[in-house]
Amino acid sequence: MDTIIKAENLKFEYRNDETDEVTEVLKGVSIDIKRGEFVAVLGHNGSGKSTFAKHLNAILTPTAGRVSVCGIDTADENKLFEIRRRVGMVFQNPDNQMVANIVEDDVAFAPENLGMPREEIRRRVDNALAAVNMSAFSKHAPHMLSGGQKQRIAIAGVLAMEPEIIVLDEPTAMLDPAGRREVISTVRRLNRELKMTAVLITHYMDEAVSADRVIVMDSGRIVMDGVPSQIFPQVERMHSLGLDTPQATELAYLLKKSGFNIDGTVLTVDDCISEISELWRNKVGADD
Template sequence: MSQSIIKTQQLRFSYAADEGSVPPVVLDGVDLEIAEGSFVAVLGHNGSGKSTLAKHMNAILLPTGGKVYVSGIDTADEDALLDIRRTVGMVFQNPDNQIVANVVEEDVAFAPENLGVPSEEIRRRVDEALRQVGMYEYREHAPHLLSGGQKQRVAIAGVIAMRPRCIVLDEPTAMLDPIGRSEVMKTIRALNRTSGVTVVLITHHMDEAAMADRLVVMAKGKIVSDGPPRQVFRQVEALKSVGLTVPETTELLWQLRQAGVDVPLDALSDEECAQALYRLLQ
């Protein structure tokens, strides 16, 4: 069993409420362990607590109850904040909010400069990070002239240049068109597969969640399902009951099963679904 890089124990969180009112509980006793090197998607409806959970993973938010550990360090330890942020990098929904410079390579260099990395090392990291996200030839471009997907890949490069062991992406494709979404998802997968970076992807897109090795489903501040995507997506009724859909392939096979046709529910990809239907028709 690989070492866990992020661990929450009975994590509870409430945002501050107006005077006299009881603050609503956003996270309600979350126990979660994320193994080093894994690719985990956290799926949930708006208001399920998934983004609030993400912000606990690099101490943007601190628990109102329970504990969060990053590589064994308690996030409530103020002296360890820099170590925590070096270990876990965050990428947010809107790439425009993360871009700080007027030239792509300067933007990617911004975080390592702030961490006091020597300049030759920064140069090496910036080039490497931009190559990793397929944006090296745009290194001298102005970020504001790039497409949404390209900007988000630059934002990811900026986090990679810090050399974190884990990257948490909070709905990174929410503001992108289908092409941008696919570029970003390809980048995220490659990061995990080729560089061994732990990836935690917060999403409400079923097709994105299906790419992960493990799927954690949240509803009303609790984890309601946790396992490989094939296993989780087979629980069609349970997911629908918390306001989530399932991938179109699973939905089609589920409808067929409702009609009494014997097909497997775990054929996730288009190819597997087509194969299942082909076998049925033979």
């Protein structure tokens, strides 16, 4: 698999106009993300994860270091639109990303901006709405939809650019559990079926569990990077970074700590049940 996003010693700082204070948000982030990967980025508020995300489609450009996406340097101003059409970006508040009064007009916004012919816009709008299972709502007004539906429309809005990467900056923070499930399963499907590279910024651990790879950020740096089963079992480390771990993982971790011979890398309810039930069968067998 080839590298699609590459950050090399990315630094970002900004100056407060009033106090003249310089705040360093990113202090040297280096990472390679492969085409087709589903990467979850975790970190508490202020860890720099949103700032990192905004570098992926040149909303921000590095103070020092380099970010390249699909081989294009994001600092190259002439290629701004080439980068943005390749990297779709979805934000936290679904209301504040919708431009139009009708769902299909909103989804058409990006292809219209790109100056596509009418038939092509139509094709892309229909495909994008189908990809998020919202075709039936094409003529609806956005404000009558649920949070989860609105966020799926926002996803469709960037899919209409036919991007190679989709970056989601806490897309579920304002949604109820049902809305969260809708959005995450949509992203997962895009990743699996359309082979789209996905970068999901979140602080819900259950959403990160199903990613291919988890990156943990803390005060402007990447402090952990690995597959979920490497990251979450480090329960104490995660807690010290202000992050949760799935209860299943925590339970296995605590049982292991009390001396049971259990695989500490379980992430899901089912895995946890099968691990503990094996201990139980061994015990029942020994008792007999």
